[in-house]
Amino acid sequence: MFKQLREDIQVVFDRDPAAKSKWEVLLCYPGLHAIWMHRLAHKLYKKGWTFWARFVSHINRFITGIEIHPGALLGEGLFIDHGMGIVIGETAEVGKNVTLYKGVVLGGTGKEKGKRHPTIGDNVVISSNATVLGSIKIGNNVKIGAGSVVLREVPDNCTVVGVPGRVVVRNGRKIGDAKITTIDLEHAELPDPIAEMLACMQRRIGILEHRLLELEGKKDGSQSI
Template sequence: MLSRIRKEINAVFERDPAAKSTLEVLLCYPGLHAILFHRLAHALYKKKFYVTARFISQVSRFLTGIEIHPGAKIGEGLFIDHGAGVVIGETAEIGNNVTIYQGVTLGGTGKEKGKRHPTIGNNVVISSGAKVLGSFTVGDNVKIGAGSVVLKEVPPNCTVVGVPGRIVIRDGQKVGSAYVPDLRHDQLPDPVADMLGQMQSAIDRLEQKVKTLEQECSRLRDQAEGANR
């Protein structure tokens, strides 16, 4: 247990430049508190102490603003930054070295029984306000942009943005093969802005053609009037 706690603390230092000391991390990081509460609640949940496990998770939610169902399976090195409004469902599975920002939901899409929440691979970054909804897999080394809504499986080594989520970077193009924690979730492609830019360029070209045609028509009209005179 002490070894796992050390790994959780190290994850904070690796991914948050604001962390100054171990004491600060232990006392002031609700993401770490929520994970430690979850470790206890999950152990009780596996032993079928369901009510006690749920009670601990609710205490954790009250104290941290982070709701993690005790049935969720979480790997090592999870870092929940700020954490307010994070919700992780019962059958969600999270791999190692995952980073989650505030307002993220790993949820289901209906009332079906069994596996109904996503499986998150290793080294995944899920940015602020993103929603990953449904029983599917998000592959290793995936980055999900802020405010995105992901409703279907994402292959490894991809970047997803938008509503619904669309893959904008795929393995072999801009994502390297070696994993380096990349937390710059403010620098993601914006396919909507790109499309609007393309539309504006097309409009500019059409306006120029219309202007050219108007000038040509005016010239021909002047020639015709001159010939009539």
């Protein structure tokens, strides 16, 4: 148990430059407290003591602002930064070395029973206020941009942004490779597909204007169209 606690604390130091001391992490990190309380709730849930499991998760939500259903499966190395407003559903599965920021939702899309929440792969970063809905799989080494809404499965090694979420980078740097031990947390430096599309349209319009001037015999551009 103490080995697990030490590993949890080390995860915070590895991914949060604001962490200054072990006592600070131990006492002042609600994301860490939420994970520890969830482990207790999950054990109660597996034993069939669903009321007490939900009661512990409710206390967890009251204290930390993080709502994790006791049935959810959380992998090793999970880091919840700030955490306020995070919701993780009953059948959600979170892989190893995942990072979740404020307001992330791993939710369902309807009243269906069975597996209805997402499965998150290893080494995934989900930025602030991103939402992943439904029984979909998010691959390994994926980054999901802030405010994105992901409704479809995402392959490994991708970056997703937008509403609905679109894959804008694929097969980039593979942070899950065995030779690489760091996790790419640069979730503020993601491509903007809308800005890129507008820039492309602007370039295309310039080309078309120039071609029209040529066809009208106004190659010198002295007259505007």
